[in-house]
Amino acid sequence: GAVVSQHPSRVICKSGTSVKIECRSLDFQATTMFWYRQFPKQSLMLMATSNEGSKATYEQGVEKDKFLINHASLTLSTLTVTSAHPEDSSFYICSAEFGTQVLNEQFFGPGTRLTVL
């Protein structure tokens, strides 16, 4: 099956710094990539949808200036958490969509655990 990687798998940073998380589709070109956030014992919450070469579409309540998404190519999307604070600590998961149908399968990355001290 299609493989999606994320880097780094874990990151610890100080409050006020910015952190970049990469999401790559390794063996296919992804028309769309998605970023999710997962709090302990809670659902994956969709943060934003990104298409290559265009601005990301953010879900209601997600600060676009706080969570910068860049989808520079069909195999790479990045999420930058700017001026991170302890409340941004969470598990961030990306997925990549493959296919040309209206509803295509999403392939998920292994996630990145962010801890902000």
Next chain:
Amino acid sequence: AQSVTQLGSHVSVSEGALVLLRCNYSSSVPPYLFWYVQYPNQGLQLLLKYTSAATLVKGINGFEAEFKKSETSFHLTKPSAHMSDAAEYFCAVVTSGTYKYIFGTGTRLKVLA
């Protein structure tokens, strides 16, 4: 608005016993429904999906799920649990028109020897 409820955040079964993981959805229009499995330190892997075809859906690793509109349910079952089935399972709904995934809170399956 659509939502998904997974009853039981933790389920334990003996090896060889029936696995039943519950998922109920709420949607005002016909939904697409999915079950994903997540092993430690890995991404979510699709087990099976319902997209308005047959109501009984067979997936990988011997899992299957039945879409019951009258009960708004999409429970996941496997006749005989294996140790390798121990993982976190997520139910998700996608409503036609939005094509956004809404996930349940997950159920951690433990298989006892």
